[in-house]
Amino acid sequence: MSGEGADDREPSPRGRRERPAVPAYQRALGLLVRREHSATELKRKLRGKGVEVDELDAAVETLQRQGFQDDRRYAEALVRSRALAGQGPIRIRAELRVNGVPAADVDAAFEAAEAEGFDWADTAARVAARFLPALRAAGRGAEAIKLRHKAVGFLLRRGFSQDQARQALALCAEGDDEP
Template sequence: MSDEKTSSDGRETPGRRRVRPEPTATQRALTLLTRREHSRKELARKLSARGVDAAEAEAAIERLAGEGWQDDARFAESLVRSRVSNGYGPMRIRAELATHGLDREAIAAALDTFEGDWSELARDQVLRRYGGSVAEDRTLQRKAADFLIRRGFDAACVRSASRLDFDD
């Protein structure tokens, strides 16, 4: 069997696939955005890693932001929801949002979308990880406090949750 194919006019042509044109910066950015939300900074970094010129990437991001495909506020809210569901505290989330190039106002607005109680979230994390025996064991209290600090909870949440002061 041969790799040759017959065209409509009867000539044989090589059986090669059509070569697709190189995707534009906008197409590449849109492909990334259809998978999940991205910040402007993250999108620019990923486009640059894929060989897109910085000016071309910025123009593509600007266009997609204008059309509503890319929105830093929506990205920040999505990241807050994701991190809260994974048990992270506000300090850790704030630091991660800052690495994405968001300003203080955008970060504060995104954290304000969390309607729960940070102390309750911290207590839930301690109960999941260490069970109810933390209240009696000082070593477990220290471990729980260290765990919550690494997770990004503030001192008041850590103090309350690591001692499991349900009377507070």
């Protein structure tokens, strides 16, 4: 056979070329093009792709200098998007902490949301409104109390405080009394 030694060769992948290594900066920029990320979140994702710590630190610092990555802007965007999705301030603050956003940036993001006219009581009432049909049907008996507890628990899990949850249900009840 003319292919002596052919068995020693490793099979080559058909039509596949090895991709050149993508620098950490390009990977991070690619992530930021899709949505805002905190610096900690970017570093975590890059580390997961095998990027060296020194390289990813330098990439994130460069992106911050260029204005492509900003923890305050990330926090403001996250507060808006999560609030519109019906999540409360406690849960949002926890998510920002997990993503390594400094406390000053978290506070600034919440202040910015309130300056834009955002109201947590209205958000909680909007979320609690999903319980209105069942509460109306339950009347005022033990079933209604059980449903109110369920609604408060739901609002607490969504990140609203006990007071916000109770106020939301009171607002729903007031709106229910209107003809």
